[in-house]
Amino acid sequence: MPDNASRVKLLDPRRIRVLEARLDSIDVEVEGKVYCGVRPKRPFPHSHPEILILYCGEEELGLLRDYRRLDAHSRELMERVLSIMYFVPKIRKIYSIKMVKGRYEWKVLTDKGEVVFQTWSKCVRVLPNGRLTVRDVDGRVYYVERPDELDPRSRLLLSMLL
Amino acid sequence: MGDGDEDSSINIYPSREELPPLIAEILDEDEEVVAVAKTDLVGSSYGEEEVVLTNRRLMVLNEKIEICLKLSEIKMASLHSYVNTCVMSIDTIEGPRSLVAFTKARLKAFESLVALINNMAVGKIPYKLLKQHLLSRKELESRRDASSRVLLRLLRALRPAWPLLVTAIAVSVAVRLVGLVPPYLLKILVDEILIPRANIDKLAYVALGLLAVNIVRTILNTINSYLNTRLNVSIANTLRFRVFSKLQELSLSHYDKFTSGSLFSRVVDDVNRIQWFMTGSFAMLFINTSMIAFIGITLVTLSPQLTAIALTPIPVAVLGSTIYRRLASKYYHKLWRRWSKVISVVSDAINGAILIKSFGKEPEIGYKFSESLSEFEKAQLEVFKFEQKIWPAVGFAFTVSNILVWWLGGTQVLEERMTLGSLTAFTSYMWMFYTPIFNLVENVKSMQIAAVAASRIFEILDLDPGIEERPNAKDLCLKGDVEFDNVWFTYDGVHYALKGVSLRLRAGERIGLVGPSGSGKTTLIKLLLHLYEPQVGAIRIDGIDLRDLKTSSLKRQAAIVLQNPVLVDATIAENIALGKEGASPEEIIAAAKAARAHEFIMRLPEAYDTEVGTRGSRLSGGERARIALAAALLKDPRILVLDEPTAALDALTEDEVTEELERLTRGRTTIIIAHRLSTLRFVDRIVVMDKGMVVEEGSHDQLIKREGLYRKLWEAQLRGLVRVNQVSVSGRHAR
Numbered sequence: 001m002p003d004n005a006s007r008v009k010l011l012d013p014r015r016i017r018v019l020e021a022r023l024d025s026i027d028v029e030v031e032g033k034v035y036c037g038v039r040p041k042r043p044f045p046h047s048h049p050e051i052l053i054l055y056c057g058e059e060e061l062g063l064l065r066d067y068r069r070l071d072a073h074s075r076e077l078m079e080r081v082l083s084i085m086y087f088v089p090k091i092r093k094i095y096s097i098k099m100v101k102g103r104y105e106w107k108v109l110t111d112k113g114e115v116v117f118q119t120w121s122k123c124v125r126v127l128p129n130g131r132l133t134v135r136d137v138d139g140r141v142y143y144v145e146r147p148d149e150l151d152p153r154s155r156l157l158l159s160m161l162l
Numbered sequence: 163m164g165d166g167d168e169d170s171s172i173n174i175y176p177s178r179e180e181l182p183p184l185i186a187e188i189l190d191e192d193e194e195v196v197a198v199a200k201t202d203l204v205g206s207s208y209g210e211e212e213v214v215l216t217n218r219r220l221m222v223l224n225e226k227i228e229i230c231l232k233l234s235e236i237k238m239a240s241l242h243s244y245v246n247t248c249v250m251s252i253d254t255i256e257g258p259r260s261l262v263a264f265t266k267a268r269l270k271a272f273e274s275l276v277a278l279i280n281n282m283a284v285g286k287i288p289y290k291l292l293k294q295h296l297l298s299r300k301e302l303e304s305r306r307d308a309s310s311r312v313l314l315r316l317l318r319a320l321r322p323a324w325p326l327l328v329t330a331i332a333v334s335v336a337v338r339l340v341g342l343v344p345p346y347l348l349k350i351l352v353d354e355i356l357i358p359r360a361n362i363d364k365l366a367y368v369a370l371g372l373l374a375v376n377i378v379r380t381i382l383n384t385i386n387s388y389l390n391t392r393l394n395v396s397i398a399n400t401l402r403f404r405v406f407s408k409l410q411e412l413s414l415s416h417y418d419k420f421t422s423g424s425l426f427s428r429v430v431d432d433v434n435r436i437q438w439f440m441t442g443s444f445a446m447l448f449i450n451t452s453m454i455a456f457i458g459i460t461l462v463t464l465s466p467q468l469t470a471i472a473l474t475p476i477p478v479a480v481l482g483s484t485i486y487r488r489l490a491s492k493y494y495h496k497l498w499r500r501w502s503k504v505i506s507v508v509s510d511a512i513n514g515a516i517l518i519k520s521f522g523k524e525p526e527i528g529y530k531f532s533e534s535l536s537e538f539e540k541a542q543l544e545v546f547k548f549e550q551k552i553w554p555a556v557g558f559a560f561t562v563s564n565i566l567v568w569w570l571g572g573t574q575v576l577e578e579r580m581t582l583g584s585l586t587a588f589t590s591y592m593w594m595f596y597t598p599i600f601n602l603v604e605n606v607k608s609m610q611i612a613a614v615a616a617s618r619i620f621e622i623l624d625l626d627p628g629i630e631e632r633p634n635a636k637d638l639c640l641k642g643d644v645e646f647d648n649v650w651f652t653y654d655g656v657h658y659a660l661k662g663v664s665l666r667l668r669a670g671e672r673i674g675l676v677g678p679s680g681s682g683k684t685t686l687i688k689l690l691l692h693l694y695e696p697q698v699g700a701i702r703i704d705g706i707d708l709r710d711l712k713t714s715s716l717k718r719q720a721a722i723v724l725q726n727p728v729l730v731d732a733t734i735a736e737n738i739a740l741g742k743e744g745a746s747p748e749e750i751i752a753a754a755k756a757a758r759a760h761e762f763i764m765r766l767p768e769a770y771d772t773e774v775g776t777r778g779s780r781l782s783g784g785e786r787a788r789i790a791l792a793a794a795l796l797k798d799p800r801i802l803v804l805d806e807p808t809a810a811l812d813a814l815t816e817d818e819v820t821e822e823l824e825r826l827t828r829g830r831t832t833i834i835i836a837h838r839l840s841t842l843r844f845v846d847r848i849v850v851m852d853k854g855m856v857v858e859e860g861s862h863d864q865l866i867k868r869e870g871l872y873r874k875l876w877e878a879q880l881r882g883l884v885r886v887n888q889v890s891v892s893g894r895h896a897r
Binding site: 051065 | 768
């Protein structure tokens with residue numbers, strides 16, 4: 001019987017250096033070889049954002065179990081790219097959730113500023129890591145990192161759709 | 163147990179003693195009746211004949227034996243359908259013969275009878291087996307009606323909630339008793355203060371008494387509300403959990419018997435009705451009884467004569483409630499069946515959304531929904547009309563008695579045989595007396611509703627799970643040697659999907675299972691995975707009967723990928739991880755890579771965290787198939803069953819997946835069901851099934867040489883390919 005595990009090539013974070021970061025790609029040295037225009041993709045963007053798979057064009061270079069173990073400079077460059085590729089505002093406070101024409105209109109404060117968006121009733125999902133995702137009618141996702149740490153009013157409003 | 167009143171279905175008699183005398187006396191010593199069906203025509207006139215199927219012969223009786231055929235003479239039984247009537251015919255060795263005619267009201271019974279005759283005479287299925295299945299189905303149906311002591315059972319089932327229930331009832335009784343004090347204070351006020359215009363100091367006590375009563379009542383009411391809220395949640399959760407757990411325990415055969423709407427309705431609506439009864443009406447039974455006792459004593463103390471008049475309408479109320487109890491369940495059963503149908507249509511419309519939209523069936527489903535709603539409305543009106551025949555008459559009797567009390571009481575006050583305060587208190591108490599009586603009558607209604615709801619819930623709780631795991635079942639590490647030993651299986655007790663299948667797979671062997679639709683391939687694998695149990699024969703893995711193997715052990719080491727896999731409404735990662743509890747992200751990715759799913763998953767913006775939607779509706783059939791395959795592979799099963807694994811894939815992907823399957827299945831006992839015979843190019847052996855039986859076995863080359871069913875299937879596929887080529891060639895020429 002073939003071994004499933006052998007299908008995944010794990011990369012050692014100590015042997016990876018990010019050399020350059022652009023909008024959605026990086027130049028990276030992997031095990032002594034330099035690759036340009038590499039896209040770091042998150043296979044589990046919400047539940048395990050620390051895991052990355054590096055793609056050079058169609059070629060899969062390997063899986064990085066936790067990019068946070070990269071050296072400080074590489075990590076900073078990597079996070080700059082990831083923050084664009086995976087732009088997900090984090091909700092800090094919920095001002096209101098109102099019913100507008102069959103949809104729920106949320107007015108919230110996020111780490112990126114105030115925003116108003118609409119959702120359907122089934123829009124909040126609890127992830128195994130305790131984080132919540134809220135998906136709006138346009139498919140955009142927002143995080144609630146630690147629901148218990150929201151203020152009481154925000155918690156009450158959130159519980160309506162949880 | 164002959165169901166004389168249910169002639170529309172076939173009649174079964176468990177023992178000779180229960181047979182109708184006419185049938186019993188014509189039987190030979192060792193002859194046994196399998197089933198009886200009654201016609202409703204004799205020739206072209208209304209009348210009744212009985213068609214009796216025994217283990218030896220088939221007879222038509224009309225006071226005497228009209229026709230008698232030995233089973234050995236029968237080649238085939240069949241039905242011929244006309245405008246309103248049907249005729250049952252028998253092909254005998256001497257030629258065809260029409261036996262009886264009947265209207266379509268009896269069609270169901272005769273369809274079953276014909277299937278039984280063919281199973282016995284043609285299929286050679288042992289009659290004892292057939293009869294045993296029919297009896298077990300009958301028993302299940304009869305159990306549905308046995309709801310006489312259902313409320314007592316309900317109480318027993320709610321044992322954990324008893325302390326809370328008793329406390330809530332005690333507090334409720336206390337609230338009502340405190341409410342009896344104000345009319346007594348009113349009597350004191352009228353007789354001792356207002357009329358004599360004296361005892362002014364007592365007025366303050368009366369006022370303070372009223373205030374105290376209200377304060378106590380408010381406190382008790384708050385406690386009462388709190389207890390009732392807790393009781394509500396406790397009862398609903400206890401019942402829902404029991405029903406839900408039972409549903410998880412049941413074999414798939416039970417899911418075939420109920421619509422999804424009907425099951426939803428039991429978990430949601432019936433539990434609500436019981437919850438409403440237990441926290442409302444059941445407590446009110448005690449409250450009302452104690453109120454009737456207390457107020458009754460007070461009334462007799464005030465005026466025995468007026469009390470006698472006040473009691474006169476009670477027999478009318480008792481009579482009304484008795485009639486109601488006798489008839490109400492019929493009306494309410496009907497009402498809820500209609501409601502289940504409404505829910506069923508909604509649930510089908512949601513679950514089958516893709517199918518309905520792709521076929522443009524929205525108007526039809528809309529019509530079906532409005533039809534079910536209007537049927538529900540009709541049933542509701544019938545309940546209303548039925549209730550209107552009883553309750554207004556009961557109400558009128560109370561009104562008459564009330565007028566009499568006023569007239570007689572008024573006369574006694576004028577003649578100074580009774581004080582005004584006593585009459586005022588009496589009339590206040592009398593209304594307080596009627597209210598619990600009326601409530602008690604209402605309690606009977608809700609008791610009836612709860613009894614029906616409880617019987618529907620017990621119908622589920624009483625079901626035999628259908629899958630037998632013997633007490634000493636073992637948890638084993640399997641090698642994967644599989645044996646089907648003379649396996650017979652029927653879903654409905656009449657039509658056999660598998661007829662004596664014997665098949666052996668060595669550990670690690672890969673076989674292809676082919677055959678026309680309905681030949682029994684999928685049934686065979688469902689039995690192997692212990693989703694159903696064969697009625698005859700055994701299935702063994704590594705020489706151990708499936709019933710001696712822990713279900714959990716089998717489920718851990720065997721996996722299936724269905725033809726149209728249904729995913730759960732979760733993320734892709736969660737769907738793949740169903741194959742192994744606590745699977746790491748790397749394991750999930752590795753399994754997806756093995757199933758050729760990783761590439762398309764990583765193209766999705768949210769990759770493995772993408773939500774697949776209800777039943778996986780946001781993905782294509784091919785994508786769903788690959789995710790299901792990944793889940794199966796994550797399990798690393800010893801036994802792998804693939805039901806049409808490439809059916810939803812395009813030709814290129816099919817080729818890739820087939821190649822991959824060849825590697826993935828190496829060393830695993832594998833059964834692959836395939837209509838596309840090209841998928842089976844790597845299997846060790848091909849097994850051909852037809853009409854529930856294994857008809858051919860061998861390699862591709864051996865089967866082609868044999869010129870049997872496999873060769874026909876192969877040639878039909880080749881012809882199809884040639885036709886496709888011709889179309890594409892002529893298309894190119896036309897361009």
